Amino acid sequence: MFKQARLKLTGWYLLIIMVISFSFSALIYQISSMEIIHFAESQRIRIERRINSSYPNLPPPPMLVDTDLIIESQQRLLTNLTVINFFILLISGTLSYFLAGRTLRPIQKMTEDQKQFISDASHELRTPITALKAMLEVSLRDPKLSLDESKKVLTDAIYSTNQLKTLSDSLLELNQFNNKSALNLNPFSIKNLMSESVKKIKPKADKKQIVIKYNPINGQINIDIQKIEELFLILLDNAIKYSSKSSQIKFIALKTRKNIIFKIIDHGIGISQKDLPHIFDRFYRADNARTKNGAQGYGLGLSIAKKIVESHGGKLEVDSKLNNGATFVIYLPRFS
Numbered sequence: 001m002f003k004q005a006r007l008k009l010t011g012w013y014l015l016i017i018m019v020i021s022f023s024f025s026a027l028i029y030q031i032s033s034m035e036i037i038h039f040a041e042s043q044r045i046r047i048e049r050r051i052n053s054s055y056p057n058l059p060p061p062p063m064l065v066d067t068d069l070i071i072e073s074q075q076r077l078l079t080n081l082t083v084i085n086f087f088i089l090l091i092s093g094t095l096s097y098f099l100a101g102r103t104l105r106p107i108q109k110m111t112e113d114q115k116q117f118i119s120d121a122s123h124e125l126r127t128p129i130t131a132l133k134a135m136l137e138v139s140l141r142d143p144k145l146s147l148d149e150s151k152k153v154l155t156d157a158i159y160s161t162n163q164l165k166t167l168s169d170s171l172l173e174l175n176q177f178n179n180k181s182a183l184n185l186n187p188f189s190i191k192n193l194m195s196e197s198v199k200k201i202k203p204k205a206d207k208k209q210i211v212i213k214y215n216p217i218n219g220q221i222n223i224d225i226q227k228i229e230e231l232f233l234i235l236l237d238n239a240i241k242y243s244s245k246s247s248q249i250k251f252i253a254l255k256t257r258k259n260i261i262f263k264i265i266d267h268g269i270g271i272s273q274k275d276l277p278h279i280f281d282r283f284y285r286a287d288n289a290r291t292k293n294g295a296q297g298y299g300l301g302l303s304i305a306k307k308i309v310e311s312h313g314g315k316l317e318v319d320s321k322l323n324n325g326a327t328f329v330i331y332l333p334r335f336s
C-alpha cells in the first residue's frame with residue numbers, strides 16, 4: 001500500500017518539476033531564437049552599412065543573412081534543452097522517490113503503530129470476554145444451579161466486567177496524550193500534591209501493612225493536577241503491588257535548577273535487566289510480575305505514566321535490579 005502511495009507521490013513531484021522545467025525550456029527557446037534572429041539581422045544591417053559607406057556605387061549583396069545557420073543554431077539549442085530536460089527528469093525522479101519516502105515515513109509509522117495498538121487491544125480484550133462468556137454459558141446450562149451459586153456467578157461476572165472497564169478506560173486514556181495543549185496546566189503546591197496522592201493510595205498500602213514515607217518540598221509546580229496525581233497513583237500502586245508485606249516505600253521530591261524531581265523507591269521484587277528496556281511498552285508485563293507475585297494488571301500503567309510525564313515536557317526513568325527493589329524517577333520542568 002505504501003509502495004503504491006510512494007510511487008504516486010513520486011509521480012506528482014515529478015509532474016510538478018517537469019511542468020516547471022518544460023515551461024522554462026520553452027521560454028528559453030523562444031527568447032534565444034529571437035536573440036539569434038535579432039543578432040543575424042543586426043549583423044546584416046551593419047555589414048550593409050559598411051559596404052555602402054566604402055563602396056557607395058556597388059549594388060547590395062544578394063544574401064547577407066544565412067538562414068540555414070539560424071535554423072541550425074535553433075536546432076542545436078533545442079537539442080541542448082532536450083538533453084538538459086532528460087537529465088533533470090532522471091535526477092528529479094530519483095530525488096522525488098527519496099523525498100516521497102521521507103514524506104510518507106511518519107504516516108507509515110503512525111499507521112503501523114495504530115494497527116499494532118488495535119491488534120494488541122483486541123487480543124487483550126478477547127481473553128477476559130471469552131472467559132466471561134464461558135462462565136455464563138456453563139452456569140446457564142447447569143439445571144441444578146442454586147440461588148447462592150447464581151449469585152456467586154453474577155458477582156464474578158461483575159468483577160470481570162469491572163476489569164474490562166478498567167482495561168478499556170486505560171486504552172482510551174493512552175490515546176489522549178498526544179499534545180501539550182490537551183493539558184489543563186495550573187500552579188500547584190508540591191506538598192499538597194504529594195500528600196493528596198499518598199492519602200488516596202494509603203488504603204491499598206494498609207492492606208499489605210506497607211508504610212509510605214514521603215518527603216515533600218516547598219514550592220509550586222505548573223502541572224495538570226489530575227494527570228500528575230494519576231501518574232503518582234500508577235507508580236505508587238505498582239510499588240505496593242510488587243513489594244512484599246510490611247515493607248516500606250519512599251516518595252521524595254527534590255529541586256534542581258531546571259526540574260522538580262520525584263522519586264518513588266520500593267524494596268520489592270525488582271525488574272530484571274532483560275525486562276527493563278520493555279516495561280514502558282504497551283501490554284508488557286515481566287514474567288516475575290505475572291508468576292512470582294501474581295499481581296493483577298494489563299501492562300498499561302507505565303505506558304500511561306510515561307505519556308503523562310512526556311506531555312508535561314519531562315522524562316520518566318527507572319533503575320532496578322531483580323529482587324532488589326525499583327526506583328522510578330520523574331523529572332518535571334520547573335518552568336513550563
Ligand code: ADP
Binds near residue numbers: 239279299
Ligand atoms: P501492570 O502493573 O499492570 O502489569 P505496568 O505498565 O504498570 O503494568 O507495569 C509493567 C510491568 O513493569 C509490570 O508488569 C512489572 O513487571 C514491571 N513493574 C512496574 N513497576 C514495578 C515495580 N515497582 N517493581 C517491580 N516491577 C515493576
